Amino acid sequence: MKERTNEQWLMELRGPNPDEALADLYELLVRGLRAALGGYGGGIEANVEDFAQEALIRITANLGSFRGESRFTTWAQKIAMNVALTELKRRRWRDVSLQDLLARREVADRGPTDPQLTPEQLVLQNMVLGELRRVVDQELTDRQREAVVAVLLEGMPISEVAKRMGTNQNALYKLLHDARKKLKRRMKAAGLSPQEVLVAFEEG
Amino acid sequence: MLKRGDVLKLVRVVAETREVEIGCEECFERLDSFAELALSGVEATVAMPLVGDHLNKCEDCRGTFEALLTALRGA
Numbered sequence: 286m287k288e289r290t291n292e293q294w295l296m297e298l299r300g301p302n303p304d305e306a307l308a309d310l311y312e313l314l315v316r317g318l319r320a321a322l323g324g325y326g327g328g329i330e331a332n333v334e335d336f337a338q339e340a341l342i343r344i345t346a347n348l349g350s351f352r353g354e355s356r357f358t359t360w361a362q363k364i365a366m367n368v369a370l371t372e373l374k375r376r377r378w379r380d381v382s383l384q385d386l387l388a389r390r391e392v393a394d395r396g397p398t399d400p401q402l403t404p405e406q407l408v409l410q411n412m413v414l415g416e417l418r419r420v421v422d423q424e425l426t427d428r429q430r431e432a433v434v435a436v437l438l439e440g441m442p443i444s445e446v447a448k449r450m451g452t453n454q455n456a457l458y459k460l461l462h463d464a465r466k467k468l469k470r471r472m473k474a475a476g477l478s479p480q481e482v483l484v485a486f487e488e489g
Numbered sequence: 490m491l492k493r494g495d496v497l498k499l500v501r502v503v504a505e506t507r508e509v510e511i512g513c514e515e516c517f518e519r520l521d522s523f524a525e526l527a528l529s530g531v532e533a534t535v536a537m538p539l540v541g542d543h544l545n546k547c548e549d550c551r552g553t554f555e556a557l558l559t560a561l562r563g564a
Contacts, residue, residue, distance in 0.1 A: 320563025321556040355521035359561060363521045366556040374549075390490050410493070417499065418491045430490070437502055438495045443513070443549045455514040458547060465506040472503065479504035486497050 286312060294357040298345060307341065313358055314340050314365045321366060325373065336372065340365035374442045383449040386439050387431065409485045413477060420471045429464035432457060507542065516543040516550050524557045 286309045289297070297306035314337040322329045344361050351360050402410070421430060428450065435446045436457075447457040472479065491499070516539075523540045526533040534541030544551045 317560030317563065321560040352518075354519075355525050359521040359525055359557075362560045363517070363524070363553070363557050366553050366560060367517070370549075370552055370556060387490075390492070410496075414491070414493060414496060417496060421491050421499075433499070434490060438491075438498060440548070443547065454549065455512040458512045462506070462510050462512075465503050466508070468499070468503045469506050472500075479500050482500045483497065483504070486500075 289357075291351075291353055291357040295348060295351070298348060303345075307345075310344070310358075310361060311337055311341055314361065317362045318365055318369055322369060322373075329373070332369075332372070336369040337365060340368045343368065371444060374445055378441060378445045381441065381445075383431065383435055383441075383446065386435055386441060390434060390439075406485065413482050413485060416475050416477060417472075420468060420475070424467060424471055425464055429460060429467070432461050433464050433468075436461060502546065505546065509539070510546070511539045511543050513543075513547060513550055516540055516547070517553070520550070520554055520557065524554060524561060527558065528561060 287305075289306070289309075294306060294310075297303055298310075315333055318333045318336055319330070322333065340361070344364050347364075351357060421433065425433065431450065432446060435441045435449075436443050443457055443461075444454045447454045450457065452460075469479075472482075519537060519540050523533050523537050523544075526536055544554055
């Protein structure tokens, strides 16, 4: 494959004869996707070419947004990874609704407490748990609570939760940030130091 | 709704919360530069701390970053 500077890539892709540059870029994206997705298994290999094609479309449609702060090929690979991972997450989570995820948690927490806890540790843990529950249930907005549970506690990808909540990933991250800041302030106001809480729950 | 097993997860992420954090869009825009820094042996989280902090907190973006690193090493 021909070596190109950033300027050469842009010139050829924008020019009257982009085919050679497109073919080289496609090949590069396929190699990168194979390397990155190799551990996924499940027939992902068959999708690599589709992901590369989709990425190529997005790259050529957005050449104007390349800022030249990295190599063009790095920027292009980034877009390809985003295309692939977004689709893989969609497939992995397509049958999971937010309602089901949240409803599962309504079942009472009947898990056994650690028998090795001293009575003092158990009292402290129960006090912390009670206070955190109060803050989460009463002081977060409904949307903040939903996002905290789905993303931070249940591990659903933020991009998938955003779709289900009718927003975008960036806006949801900001909503979660606001929720985290609120939790941090409330914990401080309640005299709950995160470090002390971590010690109380990790020593059990 | 909060379960006993959630406490560590929640408190860890709350403890690491900063007043100023960048969002996914801004992180994604800078991810290519960050990845090249990381591959060049520079301490990328020192050079671009807001990106490093975001990647520490956002699994989606961290996944994209790790895939990009692998792609750049392998391609």
